[in-house]
Amino acid sequence: MRVLVLGASGATGSLVVRQLIRREIQTRILIRKSAVLPEEVLESPLVETVKGSINDLGQSEMDKLLENCDAVISCLGHNISLKGMFGKPRYLVRDAMRSVCETAERSAGKNVKIVLMSTTAYTNTSSKEKNSLGERIIFSLLTLLLPPHRDNVRAADFLIRDIGRSNKRIEWVAVRPDTLTHSDVESSYEVFEYRVRSPIFNAGKTSRINVSHFMAELVTDDRLWNKWLFKTPTVYDK
Numbered sequence: 001m002r003v004l005v006l007g008a009s010g011a012t013g014s015l016v017v018r019q020l021i022r023r024e025i026q027t028r029i030l031i032r033k034s035a036v037l038p039e040e041v042l043e044s045p046l047v048e049t050v051k052g053s054i055n056d057l058g059q060s061e062m063d064k065l066l067e068n069c070d071a072v073i074s075c076l077g078h079n080i081s082l083k084g085m086f087g088k089p090r091y092l093v094r095d096a097m098r099s100v101c102e103t104a105e106r107s108a109g110k111n112v113k114i115v116l117m118s119t120t121a122y123t124n125t126s127s128k129e130k131n132s133l134g135e136r137i138i139f140s141l142l143t144l145l146l147p148p149h150r151d152n153v154r155a156a157d158f159l160i161r162d163i164g165r166s167n168k169r170i171e172w173v174a175v176r177p178d179t180l181t182h183s184d185v186e187s188s189y190e191v192f193e194y195r196v197r198s199p200i201f202n203a204g205k206t207s208r209i210n211v212s213h214f215m216a217e218l219v220t221d222d223r224l225w226n227k228w229l230f231k232t233p234t235v236y237d238k
């Protein structure tokens with residue numbers, strides 16, 4: 001199989017690439033020209049590097065990017081800087097999802113699995129997930145004032161509402177880690193269908209290495225994929 005990783009130069013994306021290499025999966029990465037990745041990743045015979053920015057690619061470049069890919073894992077996120085958070089592209093993640101889905105829909109061939117790295121700050125209202133009054137107020141303010149949060153919400157909404165469950169070509173899972181932390185080693189983690197803690201008032205932790213492990217397992221283990229298909233699993237370190 002071949003997996004395309006978007007945001008492969010990011011803190012979680014680079015770990016996903018390592019997880020895929022460890023499983024001997026052919027991996028295509030799209031990174032910006034300025035992106036930095038360790039030599040061991042760039043020089044791996046399993047890794048094919050394409051340079052560019054997802055939202056600047058034309059239709060034929062997108063076709064080529066997705067060619068022969070069975071799965072796409074998006075770990076895109078806005079850089080934590082004024083430009084990254086408040087500048088363009090405002091809808092980096094949502095537009096990337098849209099572009100990937102449009103490309104998958106017009107290409108001939110097998111279904112494409114899409115894994116979106118989302119967040120527990122996304123409320124899956126179509127699965128009847130609810131927020132308390134306090135959470136509703138804070139999420140409304142975040143959506144209004146914090147463009148990256150708005151983008152994350154729209155990206156997950158796009159998969160749930162626009163793509164839905166009956167698209168002939170696209171299968172998806174939106175993975176929701178809680179507060180991301182750094183760790184060099186994997187540890188036990190738990191995956192739930194719904195949030196089990198308040199992301200605002202009682203946030204848990206999810207190490208990036210654990211969420212990268214879960215996303216790599218998802219695309220390589222059919223049983224796990226079918227378990228979480230069209231769902232928005234939350235991931236917490238134990």
Ligand SMILES: NC(=O)c1ccc[n+]([C@@H]2O[C@H](COP(=O)([O-])OP(=O)(O)OC[C@H]3O[C@@H](n4cnc5c(N)ncnc54)[C@H](OP(=O)(O)O)[C@@H]3O)[C@@H](O)[C@H]2O)c1
Nearest residue numbers: 007008009010011012032035076077079118119178179180
């Ligand atoms: N912080 C948290 O606690 C938390 C919790 C749950 C979920 N999340 C979400 O998880 C996702 C990944 O988080 P992370 O910390 O691993 O992200 P990260 O390290 O900031 O990586 C973001 C990736 O997106 C790429 N990117 C940023 N702006 C871009 C642009 N304009 N065009 C093309 N690529 C662009 C970056 O490329 P460059 O290397 O070239 O900049 C990088 O590869 C984010 O969406 C975040 O919101 C965060």
